[in-house]
Amino acid sequence: MRYGLFVTLFASLFTASSIAAELSFFYYREQGKQVFQTLLEQFSQETGHQVALHQVLSSDLQPALVKAALSGQTVDVVFAPSDAISIANIIHLSAVPDAMISEHVPPEQLATTLNQGVVRGIPILQGNHLMLFYNKALVSQPAQTWQALRAQQPALAKQGMRTIGWPYPDMYWFAGFVHSFGGRMTQGQSLTLDSPAMQQALRFYRDLSDSGLIDANCDYACGLQALIDxxxxxAINGEWALAELQQQLGTQLGVTKIPAIGDQHFVPFSSSLVLMFPNDALNGPNGEALAALSQFFQRYDTQLKIYQQTRFLPVHQQLFSELTEQEANNPVLQGSLLQLADAIPMSAESVQNSAWTGMRKGFELYIQGLIDEQQASQFMQQYAERDHRQQRENTP
Structure with a gap:
């Protein structure tokens, strides 16, 4: 039923009576911009619709969208991780009708776009998860646990080498440690930051810095560029970095799961990468053009081009199955998929956005030594609850 509506809807879009539109497209990733620019030019050639791509750094994405919404600026479509849907009420995201979703989008990917039971985005890619990268010239046997990684530290230090890097203060990385101790940031519409798991994760995480395994001031370049150099x-980084690291390190690149904590697998976040439509753009004057763009990015050939040039994982079920079968002997892809199998999807509910805010504030106080781990988890919970309450009160 859904596919029949999908075909009928888009067949009607490519008629001679269609009016060419000019669309603004926000692109959030640091990688893959040129590939998307080329694809948007192809879309323009096929349909006559013009698309202007604007790159927004991932750290600036939500503030930019909120600012645009408050100032009345026009943003037609945004390519973003599905958890950005958590601010749906603030930026007035369109509800996406069933007819716009291809039958090749798996239900589990579509579920990542639900906000209060409503689909607010169209999954294009999947993954967005962290994994462990290593240099095979320096590591003969990658560590499977944090204890084993620490055991390798002295030998690497003798070679003038730091052991590992990742953006230590970034909560997306820290969240995986919370999950690995059995904690969660949210459950449905509820915040669950104040937990023994959070306190264990805080202690463990700070000890990684206190022991010298990781520099507490390590930023993104400290992991990615330092591994290349x-x-x-x-380095712990995301699937978005695969193409760049393969290009730089070639056959010396190793990919595997992030070390386990004792007998507990490391559990990173995952999400889909979606198209979403602020200011209810699907029901605005450019609605038909946006529907055509959505269909274009869900196509098999479009997602294949993205994968071939960026190694971003497609959501198209048939294509994904073919790629995993064809590249069964590709250790880089298989390492990524092994870690993805342990990941948990991020929530797209508004409470998730408040959870990030609360966790960040409490973490900063804890790392500065101003509060202990129990006080930190309580502070996170209270701050996030207050933030979420204020969001609800201030949203029409």
Whole structure:
């Protein structure tokens, strides 16, 4: 039923009476911009609709969208991780009708777009998860646990090498440690930051810094570029970095699961990468053009081009199955998929956005030594609850 509506809807879009539109497209990733620019030019050639791509750094995405919504600026479509849907009420995201979703989008990917039971985005890619990268020239046997990684630290230090890098203060990385101790940031519409798991994760995470395994001031370049330059043996980064690291390190690149904590697998976040439509753009004057753009990005050939040039994982079920079968002997892809299998999807509910805010504030106080881990988890919970309550009160 859904596919029949999908075909009928888009067949009607490519008629001679269609009026060419000019669309603004926000692109949030640091990688893959040129590939998307080329695809948007192809879309323009096929349909006559013009699309202007504007790159927004991931850290600036939500503030930019909120600012645009408050100032009345026009943003037609945004390519973003599905948890950005958590601000749906603030930026007035369109509800996406069933007819716009291809039958090749798996139900579990579509579920990542639900906000209060309503689909608010169209999944294009999947993954967005962290994994462990390492330099095979420096590491013969990758560590499977944090204890084993620490055991390798002295030998690497003798070679003038730091062991591992990742953006230590970034909560997307820290969240995986919380999950690995059995904690969760949210459950449905509820915040669950104040937990023994959070307190265990805080202690463990700070000890990684206190022991010298990771620099507490390590930023994104400290992991990614340092691995490329041979300054660290390991780095924790995301699937978005695969193409760049393969290009730079070639066959010396190793990919595997992030070390386990004792006998507990590391559990990173995952999400889909979606098209979403602020200011209820689907029901605005450019609605038909946006529906055509959505269909274009859900196509098999479009998602194949994205994968071939960026290694971003498609959501198209048939294509994904074919790629995993064809590349069964590709250790880089298989390492990524192994970690993805342990990941949990991020929530797209508004409470998720408040959870990030609360966790960040409490973490900062804890790392500065101003509060202990129990006080930190309580502070996170209280701050996030207050933030969520204020959001509800201030949203029409």
């Amino acid at each position: 041979g300054e660290v043996a390991y």
